[in-house]
Amino acid sequence: MxxxxxxxxxxxxxxxxxxxxxxxxxxxxxxxxxxxxxxxxxxxxxxxxxxxxxxxxxxxLYPRTDLSTFKAFGGAPIGIPTSFPTYYDGFTVYNTNVGGQAGVGNTQGALTAGFWYYDNKSNTINGGTWKPLSAGTVTTNTLTNTVNTITSTVNGVAASAPAVNTVSNIFTPADSQLSTTVNGVTGTIVDLTTLKVEPWFVQNSTTQATTDAQTIYHTGNVAIGQNVMFGAGEKLAVNGTIRTTGSTYPDYVFEDYYTGLSAIKADYTFKSLKEVENYIRENHHLPGVTSIKDLLKTKEGYSFNLTELSVQSLEKLEELYLHVIGQQKQIEGKDLEIENLKTRLSRLEKMILSHK
Incomplete structure (x- = not known):
C-alpha cells in the first residue's frame, strides 16, 4: 500500500x-x-x-480601450516605490477611438486607432503625453531652406543639412554648351545657343539671331534700331545715338591759347591766321587735318576715320572762335580809336570856325 x-x-x-x-x-x-x-x-x-x-x-492580445473616455489612472497610491513609481511612463494600450483627445494627460495630434503609449517624465500622473506607436500615424514635417541650409522638423525633432555642398559649372564657348554639377551629380548639358539672343536679326527677317555670326547680304545696307533705311542711297541707318571713344579731345586748343602750352596735347600750337594762310598755300589743306594724300582710296571712294575727323573738325571750329574773338577785340579797339578821332576832328573844326 x-x-x-x-x-x-x-x-x-x-x-x-x-x-x-x-x-x-x-x-x-x-x-x-x-x-x-x-x-x-x-x-x-x-x-x-x-x-x-x-x-x-x-x-x-491587448485590452482594447477608448482613450477619449479614459479619464484616470487606477492603482492608487501612484508614484511610490512599491506602486507605479514611474507614474505609468511607457504604459501601452490599444486605442479604438478615431479623432479627439485622450481623457487624461496630453495628446500628440489627434487620436487614431492603434497602439498608443504614455510618455511621462513629469513625475505627476497627469503630466504625460499620449503618443502613437504606429510610424504611419504621425506625419508632422516642417521643411525650410535658409541660406543654403535645409532645416527639417519631424515630430518635434529638428535636423539641418547644407542644401548644396559643391557646385561646378563648365561652359564651352566653341559650341555654347553649359554643364552643371551639384554635389557630384552632373545634369543634362544645356545648349545656350537657343537662349542667347543677338542684337542682329536673322538674314531677311525680323527674328533675332541666336549665333554670333553677323551676315549682311543683298543690298549691303545696315539699319540699327529699325527695319528700313531712312532714304534712298543710304548704307547705314541708326535710330538712336552713337557713342565712340578717342584718345583726346580738342580742349587743348583753348588750353594752349590762354596758357601757351597744352598738357592734353603737347605737340599742338595755336597758329595765327597768317600762319594758317601760309600753311594752306603750301599744303592745300588745313593744319591738323588729314590730307587727302594720306587717305586710303578704294574703288568705292576715300576711306577715313570718322572719330579722328570729328576731333579735327571740332579743333578747327574752336580755332575759328578764338580768331573771331580776336578780330572782335580788334574791331572794338578800332571803333574806340575812330570815336576818339571823331572827337578830335570836331574840336579842330570848332577852333577853325571860331577864328574866322
Whole structure:
C-alpha cells in the first residue's frame, strides 16, 4: 500500500511539474523577484507547446480601450516605490477611438486607432503625453531652406543639412554648351545657343539671331534700331545715338591759347591766321587735318576715320572762335580809336570856325 502511494505521489509530482514548466512564466509580484533572476517580466519563449505550434500562442492580445473616455489612472497610491513609481511612463494600450483627445494627460495630434503609449517624465500622473506607436500615424514635417541650409522638423525633432555642398559649372564657348554639377551629380548639358539672343536679326527677317555670326547680304545696307533705311542711297541707318571713344579731345586748343602750352596735347600750337594762310598755300589743306594724300582710296571712294575727323573738325571750329574773338577785340579797339578821332576832328573844326 505504501509502495502504491509512493508511486502515485511520484507520478503526480512529475505530472504537475511538467505542467508547471510548460506554462508562461511571470515574475513573482509578491516577492518582487524576476523569473529565475532573468531580465524578462513575462516569458513565453520557454513554453514548448506554443513554440512547437504554427499558430498557437503566437501573439499577445491587448485590452482594447477608448482613450477619449479614459479619464484616470487606477492603482492608487501612484508614484511610490512599491506602486507605479514611474507614474505609468511607457504604459501601452490599444486605442479604438478615431479623432479627439485622450481623457487624461496630453495628446500628440489627434487620436487614431492603434497602439498608443504614455510618455511621462513629469513625475505627476497627469503630466504625460499620449503618443502613437504606429510610424504611419504621425506625419508632422516642417521643411525650410535658409541660406543654403535645409532645416527639417519631424515630430518635434529638428535636423539641418547644407542644401548644396559643391557646385561646378563648365561652359564651352566653341559650341555654347553649359554643364552643371551639384554635389557630384552632373545634369543634362544645356545648349545656350537657343537662349542667347543677338542684337542682329536673322538674314531677311525680323527674328533675332541666336549665333554670333553677323551676315549682311543683298543690298549691303545696315539699319540699327529699325527695319528700313531712312532714304534712298543710304548704307547705314541708326535710330538712336552713337557713342565712340578717342584718345583726346580738342580742349587743348583753348588750353594752349590762354596758357601757351597744352598738357592734353603737347605737340599742338595755336597758329595765327597768317600762319594758317601760309600753311594752306603750301599744303592745300588745313593744319591738323588729314590730307587727302594720306587717305586710303578704294574703288568705292576715300576711306577715313570718322572719330579722328570729328576731333579735327571740332579743333578747327574752336580755332575759328578764338580768331573771331580776336578780330572782335580788334574791331572794338578800332571803333574806340575812330570815336576818339571823331572827337578830335570836331574840336579842330570848332577852333577853325571860331577864328574866322
Amino acid at each position: 505504501k509502495k502504491e502511494i509512493k508511486h502515485t505521489l511520484l507520478f503526480g509530482a512529475l505530472f504537475f511539474g511538467g505542467m508547471a514548466t510548460a506554462q508562461v512564466r511571470f515574475s513573482n509580484s509578491t516577492m518582487h523577484t524576476a523569473i529565475l533572476n532573468g531580465s524578462a517580466f513575462i516569458d513565453a519563449s520557454s513554453n514548448p507547446v506554443s513554440n512547437l505550434s504554427t499558430n498557437v500562442g503566437k501573439g499577445l
